[in-house]
Amino acid sequence: MKRNDTLTGQPMTGMSAASREAIASSGGSKASNESSGASGGLATRRDFIQGVGVTLTVGATGVIGACSMPSGDSDDPGAPASGPAANDAVTPNAWVSIGADDTITIQFGATEMGQGSMTSVPLVLAEEMDADWDNVRVETVSRHDPTYGNPMAFGYYGFPIMYTAGSAALRGYFNAMRQAGAQARRFLLDAAATQLGVPVEELSTQPSRVVHAASGQTLSYGQIAAAAEVPGSLPEVPESEYKPRSEYRYLGTDVPRIDVPAKVDGSAEYGIDVQIPGMVYASVLRAPVEGEEPMQVDDSAARAIPGVTDVVTLPYGVAVVGETVEGTIWGKNALQVTWSENSRFRDTDQARDLDEYEARARDLDFSTGNPLWQDVGDIDPAFRSADRVIEAVFRSEPAYHAQMEPLSATASVSADGLSAEVWVSTQTQSLTAMAAADLLETDVDRITVHAMYIGGGYGRRAEYRQKDVEDALLLSRELGRPVKVIWSREDDVRDGIFRPLAAQYLRAALDADGQVTALHQRVATPSVLSFMNEPRWGLSRNRDGISMNGAQTTRYSIPNIRAEHVMVDRCSRLAAWRGVATSYTRFANESLIDEIAHTVGSDPLQFRLDLTRDDPAAQSVLEEVAQMADWSQPREGTSLGVALSDYGGASVSAGIAEVSVNQETGVITVHRYWMAIDAGFIVSPRNTEAQMEGNIVYGISSALKERISVNAGSVDQSNFHDYPVMRINEMPEIQTRALPSDSPPSGVGELGLATTGPAIANAVFAATGVRLRELPMTPERVLAALQEASA
């Protein structure tokens, strides 16, 4: 199979050797600037910019140098006479450094992919430290270092890793940031007490300043740092001494996101934007079927293309290397490769595979021996004595992340092959570094990972072996120079890692009063974790927290619950996806709850309110969203559906969809969507609202039209024409609300996405009396369901 990408046309021949040399010797600078006085502008503006990972100074558009500037102004009348500054900067703990120039530098252990953590996480430290946010500089950590690991990503490896996923950045780092900030403030107060010769109890702080109210003396944090004794390790500050929420200056207000200005003037540097001196480009023709390899390569046409310098055969594909991106793409399209044809994935047939999954899900005697995912009470007696049993099968096809930045990585491997620098948009510095160390058979400390801005993550960049990084490392080692690999969109889709194919069998036992006495959810789907992160899977005791995420029922008062992972063979490459697995697990669960409500003649909202009687947070979001949507108000031509979804155990959301169904075309239109959430204390209200909107858009888009199909080992889709995602002209009106809460922040990045599918399906039932049980709910499926119902 030959894969021609729609990136470019065919190259023109005849480019002279001299001009190719000029390109090679001039590195990234290939323009001559003819306008007088403008040299040094265009052609050189970005030449040899070395991405160093994302570093930002709040309140400024540029990036300033390291903290070695002279100590700051001394025109403060309250400042004591002191000798020359001893320190350029002081570092009370691993997280924060205080410059004599009053710059405060905070280390950021997560990565920024649009969720806003690069602002909200350091902001917690700044708040607790009473730092002036305008003088804060945020540095993204560019290596694997457990010191900066997310405490919630602890346990799989024996140490916390830097891993930005599962809506856990703010949630996981919240207490660590408070402690680091409190410690820094305590250190500054103690040092100021010494410097001013007053008891520490008489001191207080204002942003980046210690104040001695009795004497009117003040010291800026920079002044204190300049003269302070560099501390050893500092004692923990007890939580009782943390700043009370009533005194927060920043948290809970709309502090502007620090990454936004660079994202509107084009200067934000993503992984794909990195340019390194001496680097070459690479495009990789990858095996059309997973697991196969190049047997014969005819690269004569590829090598003849201007700009192409090398063709390298890799275990899984053939790389064309050259001085221009377009040359490598043309070269890739000109390759003639014969592939092995021995992969077991050649047997895949998605419709048949899904039927097989369904048969296994339905067969109650079939078990793959995994520990039960959830086991509450005992469902067997409840089903034996049930007055009624309601059962249904739900099916869902694979989904693609469709992140806007295709995979790309740049690597520079040392001459001995044992050290490497990697520039990449990654959700995890730790796993990127650990996998690179594995690949190069070296120590993880010898890998630098410049974590760039991410053009969309959603789980696409959280796996252990990141293929773009692997490409770049292998090629750089082979060629002895930095290599930047860029995947085409077609590569990104066809070699995508997907939300898995799944079939679920659910049944509920009802007693004579219509009360749900048992709920049983059997999820037939492959193990995602064993594919995306083998080391973690090895430590997971056969519990797959990715595949089964959300299959547990936690908000409803049902006395007997069982959820089982029916582990089946995978038919595609796999990944966590936005909302992890809740888009299919909650779709099934919330659709069945709706079916039960209608069966017992109860209003679906009231039914859920009854079931959440022991869960005030769940009740609150249901009541709130019902009020926002005016649930009981009759509509003309549209219908409402409701769904509830937990995310991550602590956050909960309720969504209501208002839809209409075109009976002729089968097209579902979502006119309005309302969502209410309880996600604990809201650190950044405006950004939280943005995350809710994003979840609704991503959720509706996938529920209505997104599907990947894998047949004979190949992905059928390739770009946005056959994997359409929601566009701006398809948007419903959206209204969201985050309820006030005193609980710690519990994550909003994926919250509410899972309500969209079932809320829409439940609204379609209200509109048509037809139950849709397969994702996505395409017009063809809607029409088929309508016809089946009327037959």
Add this chain to the structure above:
Amino acid sequence: MATFTLNGDNVTVEAEPNAPLLWVVREHLGLTGTKFGCGAGQCGACTVHVDGASTYACLTPVSAVEGRQVTTIEGLSEDGTHPLQQAWIDEEVPQCGYCQPGQIMRAADLLANNPQPNREEIVTHMSTNICRCGTYTRIVRAIERAAEEAGNEA
């Protein structure tokens, strides 16, 4: 070799005539604000202006801009203060931000030709550009804000 005007400067680039403007601008000239999304004119991430009109840089061979005026996000304003860029900041539109240069360039083309678009005109014009983070509500608000503020100044 191609010669054209880029953000007001004359440039000559050593590139094959069929080299897409996208890669010429990004990788030959280092202006990486113009993004690669699909390579097929389906997502709008690579939107630039050629003689003022929104154009998919990924589908435009550099030979097609010979002697013409090309504007990228870096040249939309001197210092990132185009009314749309300011509105994008005020409405805090970007999330991952990758599609936003293309969105802004597309919106700038709209306002240049239709200074007071209604909502329907906005979403129709902007439907060429995908935002996977789902910032659409804010994109509409930001365009409305920029149009309104321009109207107030007029």
